[in-house]
Amino acid sequence: METPKKVQYRAKFDSIFQQIGKATNSIWKGEEWSDYVDALNYKTNLLGQNANVKIEFVKDKVKALFLVGNYYTYRRYSFSKEITFSVNKDESKILKDFLERLEVKALEEKIKNILNAYKEMEEKENLERFRIEAFRRVLPFDKKAYNGKYSAYMDGVTVLFEPYTNLLEIKGNSEMALKICGKIAELLNQ
Incomplete structure (x- = not known):
């Protein structure tokens, strides 16, 4: 039985995410996605927002999905992007792909945009509550x-x-x- 790619390439991606951590001033933690899927998941938390990169191995390709914020609850207040590349690609080229094509380099900017959107949503909700309370006074x-x-x-x-x-x-x-x-x-x- 062939060794799963998540085991074969774990050290390579751990090294890449250490470099990504230096570039984005964050600490990335790697883990297996699940026992049933040949995938790795790297996650971090910056300014109270979760960010993760799911790396799924499909034959000789790698599919990387970058998610920032709570995509499933507040889709409007999140960021996601997906890229694919060859599993045999050089580590330096994968790092460049993650930082530029996947836009991991702009992690802090993406999080600030999400936080600004949350702030705007909260201000709208507060204004709405104020309006309703004004009607309740009458x-x-x-x-x-x-x-x-x-x-x-x-x-x-x-x-x-x-x-x-x-x-x-x-x-x-x-x-x-x-x-x-x-x-x-x-x-x-x-």
Whole structure:
């Protein structure tokens, strides 16, 4: 039985990732991907973000996949790139491929972009929470939204607020709804 390539080439890729660590100011840890797949996985953590390179051996080729961030949860806030090359390629050429073609050299930049995107997402969520709380000060909307709408029940009238489209819906007692429309008209005419 032939020795798996992940065993044959482990020392070569360990050496390459030590050099990548020096180039990117990070420490890369290597491990077998699984017992069933002929692959290695190298990972690091920089600025609180995970990055890994999966190296899969397919016949005489190597498929390398570079992932930064949480690709499966926040695809928009991650980076991934894949390259292939010959398993017999020189170590110095593989290092150059990883740093340039796979863009591992730009690891810190990729992570900063992801962190900036997270920050923007958090700011949007905070603004949305602030808007919802402002509406809650005026009407007693529920704490939880149903189908994305917050609701308030008063005197036989249901007021629904959809914060993402700024839709305000009034249901129930037609007499009360008429009074509310009158107040809205007053506000709009001012």
